[in-house]
Amino acid sequence: MKISNVLQKGSLLKALGAVGLLMMVPGTAYAGNLDQNDFVGISFWLISMALMASTVFFLWETQSVTAKWKTSLVVSALVTFIAAVHYFYMRDVWVDTGTSPTVFRYIDWLLTVPLLMIEFYLILRAIGVATAGIFWRLLIGTLVMLVPGYLAEAGYMDITIGFVIGMLGWFYILYEIFAGEAGKAAEKNASDAVKYAYNTMRWIVTVGWAIYPIGYVMGYMLGAASPEALNIVYNLADLVNKVAFGLLIWYAATSESQTVKGTADQA
Numbered sequence: 001m002k003i004s005n006v007l008q009k010g011s012l013l014k015a016l017g018a019v020g021l022l023m024m025v026p027g028t029a030y031a032g033n034l035d036q037n038d039f040v041g042i043s044f045w046l047i048s049m050a051l052m053a054s055t056v057f058f059l060w061e062t063q064s065v066t067a068k069w070k071t072s073l074v075v076s077a078l079v080t081f082i083a084a085v086h087y088f089y090m091r092d093v094w095v096d097t098g099t100s101p102t103v104f105r106y107i108d109w110l111l112t113v114p115l116l117m118i119e120f121y122l123i124l125r126a127i128g129v130a131t132a133g134i135f136w137r138l139l140i141g142t143l144v145m146l147v148p149g150y151l152a153e154a155g156y157m158d159i160t161i162g163f164v165i166g167m168l169g170w171f172y173i174l175y176e177i178f179a180g181e182a183g184k185a186a187e188k189n190a191s192d193a194v195k196y197a198y199n200t201m202r203w204i205v206t207v208g209w210a211i212y213p214i215g216y217v218m219g220y221m222l223g224a225a226s227p228e229a230l231n232i233v234y235n236l237a238d239l240v241n242k243v244a245f246g247l248l249i250w251y252a253a254t255s256e257s258q259t260v261k262g263t264a265d266q267a
């Protein structure tokens, strides 16, 4: 083994250790008054830990994939990292007050949802079929979906109008990844592993993401869901939409990297 490899691995290990330790400070600092019957609080706690562990895992696994897949794994780690920090915060607020201000969710979504969209672009780029148009259209769809939702929940826009515009943004994203340029590109060059990952990722965006607008309708339009129910459902949704989504990318990246290594070990 080359000395430079050992050194590189050594510094990566230190960097990973540092990320893990830094996350543990807010991650374990509070929640001292977590009640054993507070299932929402417990779900915040569980998901925080899952997000924290996923971050370390995705970063660690960048070592075992080829260069063009590393960015995808780092972006997965950024998504779970950003979400973990929000969860530490939301958990503590929930334990203290029994409420969870929506603003934390929206800040988290505004950062992580565009990153999740970039994952589609990156997976297509890794197989050589991405275009700048795909990138921009997915990003714009995200903003059209989230910004009106926030404006409406915060009282700056009519609840129904915000919902309708947000739905259009989501439908636009679905169109792009199923039938638009991105959807067509994914059929061109992809191996079975990439096809499987891409296909499952877009079903997550369809089914997993539907939970949020359903929550919006139940909570804001019908007044039919308690804050407890909504938060548990959102927490489980985030587990699918962030951690499972990242694991699919990890699956595609590691499978592809093994194929490449089999043919040319230098890669």
Ligand SMILES: *C/C=C(C)/C=C/C=C(C)/C=C/C1=C(C)CCCC1(C)C
Residues within 6 Å of the ligand: 109, 112, 113, 116, 145, 146, 148, 149, 150, 162, 163, 164, 166, 167, 170, 209, 210, 212, 213, 216, 238, 241, 242
């Ligand atoms: C990790 C967090 C994720 C994947 C959050 C996703 C959020 C949405 C898909 C929100 C969608 C909404 C609509 C489609 C209509 C308007 C209301 C929103 C913002 C809740």
